[in-house]
Structure formats: structure tokens, C-alpha cells
Amino acid sequence: MMDALPLTPDSVVRFARGVRLQHDRVRDQWVIQAPERAFLPDPVAVEILRLVDGTRTLDAIVTDLAARFAAPRDLIARDVMEMAADLVVRQVLLP
Amino acid sequence: MTEMPPPPMSLLAELTHRCPLQCPYCSNPMALEPRANELTTTQWIDILDQAADLGVLQVHFSGGEPMARPDLPDLIRHAVGRGLYTNLITSGVLMTPASFAALVGAGLDHVQLSFQDIETANAEHVGGMKGAQAKKMAAAAMVVADGMPLTLNFVIYRENVGRVAQMIDAAAQMGARRVEIAHTQYYGWGLRNRDALMPTREQVEQATRAVEAARARYAGRLSIDYVTPDYYADRPKPCMGGWGRRFVNVSPSGRVLPCHAAESIPGVKIPDVRDATLGAIWDEAPLFTMFRGTDWMPAPCRTCDQREKDWGGCRCQALALAGDAAATDPVCERAPAHDQVTAAIARLPEVAPPFVYRRYANNGDDRH
Numbered sequence: 036m037m038d039a040l041p042l043t044p045d046s047v048v049r050f051a052r053g054v055r056l057q058h059d060r061v062r063d064q065w066v067i068q069a070p071e072r073a074f075l076p077d078p079v080a081v082e083i084l085r086l087v088d089g090t091r092t093l094d095a096i097v098t099d100l101a102a103r104f105a106a107p108r109d110l111i112a113r114d115v116m117e118m119a120a121d122l123v124v125r126q127v128l129l130p
Numbered sequence: 131m132t133e134m135p136p137p138p139m140s141l142l143a144e145l146t147h148r149c150p151l152q153c154p155y156c157s158n159p160m161a162l163e164p165r166a167n168e169l170t171t172t173q174w175i176d177i178l179d180q181a182a183d184l185g186v187l188q189v190h191f192s193g194g195e196p197m198a199r200p201d202l203p204d205l206i207r208h209a210v211g212r213g214l215y216t217n218l219i220t221s222g223v224l225m226t227p228a229s230f231a232a233l234v235g236a237g238l239d240h241v242q243l244s245f246q247d248i249e250t251a252n253a254e255h256v257g258g259m260k261g262a263q264a265k266k267m268a269a270a271a272m273v274v275a276d277g278m279p280l281t282l283n284f285v286i287y288r289e290n291v292g293r294v295a296q297m298i299d300a301a302a303q304m305g306a307r308r309v310e311i312a313h314t315q316y317y318g319w320g321l322r323n324r325d326a327l328m329p330t331r332e333q334v335e336q337a338t339r340a341v342e343a344a345r346a347r348y349a350g351r352l353s354i355d356y357v358t359p360d361y362y363a364d365r366p367k368p369c370m371g372g373w374g375r376r377f378v379n380v381s382p383s384g385r386v387l388p389c390h391a392a393e394s395i396p397g398v399k400i401p402d403v404r405d406a407t408l409g410a411i412w413d414e415a416p417l418f419t420m421f422r423g424t425d426w427m428p429a430p431c432r433t434c435d436q437r438e439k440d441w442g443g444c445r446c447q448a449l450a451l452a453g454d455a456a457a458t459d460p461v462c463e464r465a466p467a468h469d470q471v472t473a474a475i476a477r478l479p480e481v482a483p484p485f486v487y488r489r490y491a492n493n494g495d496d497r498h
Contacts, residue, residue, distance in 0.1 A: 053240045054279075055215075057187075057215075061137060062185060068187060070239070070240040070308060071217055073187045073188060124350050126307060
């Protein structure tokens with residue numbers, strides 16, 4: 036297995052097979068469904084993951100979030116890059 | 131009025147107790163359910179609907195060997211349609227290109243494939259089936275070639291405990307995403323075969339070091355779950371994440387249980403899907419409420435600072451070792467019956483006795 040290349044703003048991430056973001060209607064919360072575990076993403080991760088579609092670049096995700104949230108673009112970009120890298124390590128996203 | 135518990139996260143759907151393998155540590159009850167008592171497809175579909183409505187997120191199709199049920203793809207397809215995450219817990223020995231393609235077509239999310247050992251002769255001795263290992267390797271290759279995530283499960287016992295490093299290396303080479311190194315749990319068949327299966331403390335410590343070294347070696351590529359044998363722990367495990375807190379188990383004949391061994395609990399009616407809904411059973415059935423939370427706890431659990439971490443440990447183990455399902459799990463060093471555990475370890479024979487294989491012919495009654 037090759038070590039993953041570091042993520043850049045031009046990277047396009049996608050969900051690993053067998054992992055998905057799903058809305059849990061009974062508890063009214065978002066969950067990440069993964070092999071033999073379901074876990075709760077924090078609200079920032081939910082906003083990012085809802086934009087992961089396998090075609091958008093991380094930069095495009097930052098642009099989308101910056102248009103909707105009153106936060107500096109640099110701060111959003113840092114959150115998105117850190118979150119994406121963490122989710123790659125946890126085998127939720129593929130680079 | 132009592133507060134209603136949060137709904138379960140997971141359904142363990144034990145479709146059948148039939149299995150081509152005969153592993154002497156099987157987690158099924160010793161009184162195996164014959165085929166004639168199994169629920170129908172229609173009944174299982176209703177259970178899946180009820181589970182989804184109740185708030186279950188993941189369904190684990192298990193057995194026995196769930197691939198022995200020809201309606202497995204239909205049940206998976208239905209579960210997928212209801213938004214449930216579908217996991218197949220299988221021995222792999224019935225998996226063929228055609229039967230696997232049907233599971234892929236149904237939308238199966240993940241496969242957990244069990245191995246008895248990485249060494250073929252011993253694996254087939256323990257499973258009691260010649261040729262099983264090659265079928266399992268072929269099954270792993272099919273899942274990986276498809277791209278579906280694969281978890282390998284190795285059950286650890288006295289004979290294979292020295293090969294943990296090779297098991298993990300093999301899992302990585304096969305392309306698994308996860309591997310579980312799970313020491314045998316000693317109830318039912320495992321308890322019956324305890325003297326043949328239980329490793330020594332030194333062997334367990336070696337296995338633990340092998341897991342730690344492999345975690346460093348495979349960081350970010352392969353996740354390794356490690357289930358230790360609780361006889362050698364100071365504190366009990368939080369069995370099932372707490373009684374009636376996360377898991378609901380439906381047996382092949384429709385009995386609804388807080389864990390797969392709970393039929394052994396005496397003096398309480400075992401709820402059944404034919405008599406009540408899954409939701410009503412989860413909320414109100416005495417089998418679910420009797421050990422839920424902390425109100426039922428005896429001393430020393432009642433005042434213990436760990437009581438909402440380990441939830442008093444395992445009820446079935448308390449029953450089996452202390453003779454009382456409401457006792458503190460005897461593996462806890464604070465438990466009144468802890469000497470049962472230390473004595474069992476001290477009495478382990480030098481030479482392992484022969485296995486009592488898990489067979490219908492060896493069916494026992496594990497209700498004490």
C-alpha cells in the first residue's frame with residue numbers, strides 16, 4: 036500500500052467505500068456510518084462532509100463555506116485542510 | 131413513570147445457528163436452534179422495518195453461518211432500502227463468485243470474515259472442516275477485488291496465541307482494512323472448552339506486545355482492534371456497551387436478547403418478536419430492564435467510580451462463575467467471587483484436553 040500524498044487545496048477527496056454521511060431521523064443528528072461503527076461528526080465536519088461529492092476540490096469546499104459562514108476564509112481553509120487530513124487517516128475519506 | 135431508554139444503535143440478526151464449521155469457542159448458545167424453528171423471510175423483513183423505525187443504524191447479519199440462508203440477499207436489499215448499514219459476519223466457506231455477486235448486488239456495505247488461525251492445519255482442526263482455509267482465502271480475495279471494505283476476525287486461544295503477528299501481517303497482505311484480534315470469551319461453548327482454549331498470562335502478554343508492535347507498523351493503513359481475555363484483566367469489560375444500551379439481538383427463532391448469551395439468564399421470560407414489537411421489548415421487557423443502568427447493581431459496583439464505564443461487566447459471566455446473574459462480574463478484582471477466576475487460571479492443565487466441538491449432537495442446556 037502506498038502512503039497517501041499530502042492534501043493540497045486542489046485535492047479532491049471522496050468517501051471510502053463502505054463509509055457514508057447519513058442523517059439519523061430518529062435522533063435528528065448526522066452520523067458517519069463506517070464498518071462496524073457509527074460515530075458523530077462535530078458540526079464543522081458535518082458542513083464539510085456534506086460538500087464531499089468526489090468532484091469538488093477542497094478549495095471549492097472552502098469557497099462554498101466562506102460564502103455561507105461569517106468567518107475569515109483563511110480560518111475556514113485551515114479547518115477544512117485539517118479536518119480532511121484527519122478523516123483520511125481515519126479511513127473515512129480517500130485522497 | 132420511568133424514563134424511556136435511548137433507542138438501540140445496532141441489531142445483531144442471528145439468521146441461523148446452522149454452520150459448516152464446529153469451532154469449540156462458538157458464541158452461539160449451547161442449545162442450538164434447529165432449522166425448523168427459524169424465522170421466515172417475511173418475519174425478518176418486519177424485524178428490519180421495526181429496527182429502522184426504532185433508530186437502529188447498523189445491522190449485523192450473523193449466525194451460525196448467515197450465508198446458509200438463501201434469502202440473505204433479499205434481507206440485505208431490504209435493510210439497505212431502509213438506510214441501515216449492512217454488515218455480514220461470515221466464515222466465508224459458503225462464498226462463491228455467484229453468492230458474493232448477489233450480496234454486492236443487494237448493496238452490502240461490509241464483510242467481517244472469520245479465521246480460526248493463520249496456520250492451515252490447526253485452523254481446520256479447530257473449525258472441524260477440511261479445505262475451509264482455502265475457501266476463506268478465496269472469499270477474502272473476492273471482497274477485496276470488489277473494493278468492499280473487509281475486516282478479518284481472528285479468535286485467539288492457547289494454540290494460536292503465538293501467531294498474532296503473522297495474522298496481522300496476513301490481513302495486511304490480503305488487503306483487509308481492519309483486523310480484529312479477539313481473545314476467546316468464556317461463556318457457552320467457550321466456557322465448556324475453557325481448559326483447552328485459555329492461554330497463560332505470559333502468552334497473553336506476548337500477544338499484546340505483538341499487537342502494539344503491529345499498530346506502529348501499520349499506522350494509517352490497517353486498523354487493529356484488540357479484545358483481551360478479561361480473566362487476566364483487573365476490571366471487567368463494558369459488555370455490549372452496557373446491558374440494553376446499544377445492542378439488540380434477535381435469535382434465529384425470534385427471541386429478543388440484550389446479548390447473544392442472554393438466554394442463559396434464569397427466572398425471566400425471554401421476549402419474542404411474535405408477542406410484542408421490538409420497540410416495546412427494548413423499552414419494557416423485564417429481560418432488558420433488569421440490568422439496564424445502575425439501579426440493579428450490588429456492592430461493590432453500586433458505589434464504584436467505574437460503574438458507568440464498565441456497567442458492572444458481563445451478566446452472563448457473573449451467572450456462569452458466581453452462580454448469580456446480578457453479581458459483580460467475577461473478573462473484577464473487587465468482586466466477591468473473583469477467586470473463581472483466579473482458581474480457573476491456576477487450574478489450567480499443562481496439556482490441553484480435547485475439544486468438545488460445537489455440533490447439534492453435542493447440544494447441551496446452558497440454562498443453569
